[in-house]
Amino acid sequence: MSPSFLREPLLHFLLLGGVLFGLECWLTPTAAPTQNIVLAPETLNELAGNFTQARGRSPTQEELSELAVRWVTDEVLVREARELKLAQGDDVIRNRLASQMRAVVQHQSPLGEPSRDELERFFQAHHNAYDTPAHYDLEQRFVAGGLSEAKELAAQWREQIAPAEWPQATTSLRHRPQSNVVAIYGELASAALLREPYNWQAVATQRGAQVARVTRVYPAQSAEFEAVRPRVARDWQRAEQQRRIAAEVARMAQGYQITAPPELPQTVADAIAHAVKSEDAR
Known part of the structure; x- marks a missing residue:
């Protein structure tokens, strides 16, 4: 004859609850703890x-x-x-x-x-990436005497009063996009050069004073879908x-x-x- 406490309904309820809880834990995997990432x-x-x-x-x-x-x-x-x-x-x-x-x-x-x-x-959505931006031809000359001498030389050359060695003394730059012009001359000087093409100007760059001008402008071209x-x-x-x-x-x-x-x-x-x-x- 089994002990009386084994016939208690409360014991049966607790045992059944324990079995169900264990089964749920076995069937449901424990969520992995959250990991920390700190920058x-x-x-x-x-x-x-x-x-x-x-x-x-x-x-x-x-x-x-x-x-x-x-x-x-x-x-x-x-x-x-x-x-x-x-x-x-x-x-x-x-x-x-x-x-x-x-x-x-x-x-x-x-x-x-x-x-x-x-x-x-x-x-x-990305049309600008396929358009051909405006390009520029430029010519420049470094001036050893600094910005003041560069301003005098630019004024002379604007009046076509140039030394005998010009234009052999200048360096030509071909097909340069605006981003490259900015990289060479800086924001302010490049803005002035592009605003007044064909005119000699004195510019101060990281490499020294120069006289420079835009000699040709290649307009921007809009891309056609089929071409690209x-x-x-x-x-x-x-x-x-x-x-x-x-x-x-x-x-x-x-x-x-x-x-x-x-x-x-x-x-x-x-x-x-x-x-x-x-x-x-x-």
Whole structure:
């Protein structure tokens, strides 16, 4: 005869509850704890320093934000790659891990051929990238005596009172876009040169005083879709691939607590927040 306490309804209820609880725990996997990703100010400074060393100038706020987003994106991909054991037993650098993970994402979401409508929409959205900008021919001469002498020489040459060695003493620059003109002469001087083409002007540059002028203007040309369609198709594929990778990284990032310390610029923090936000929440 069994003991009386085994026949108690309360005991049966507790035992059944324990079995159901154990079964639920077995069937429902425990959620992985949220991992923290922190972009420290010293890391951002290192990214900016590498950019400066490579480009010879400091990054703009937009470029700094892009560097920060890339670092966070790579960190998410690196951790996901390690979860997939892509680097098991191999202490490879994080850039290689991130590249491996990007390849995994691309393989999971192969691109099909874009339709003509998709390409035309992409072309219209990025029309400026396919237009041929205005180009310029210029000639210049460095002046050893500084800006004051350059102003005197420019005034003489505007009146066609030039020394015998001119124009042999000048250097010609051909088919230069505006961005290159700005890089050579600076914002203010290039604006003056392009505003008054064909007129000699004295300009102060980082390399010294010069007399310079625009000798020919090649007008900008608007691109026709059919003429650049192969290039548009290549650009669409790259952009769509990057969009899909960004969307997948944003989905992965939901499993991480990504922190931008208050010491970071707000533009950087905003860029990171936008990059890790899912497409549905944008």
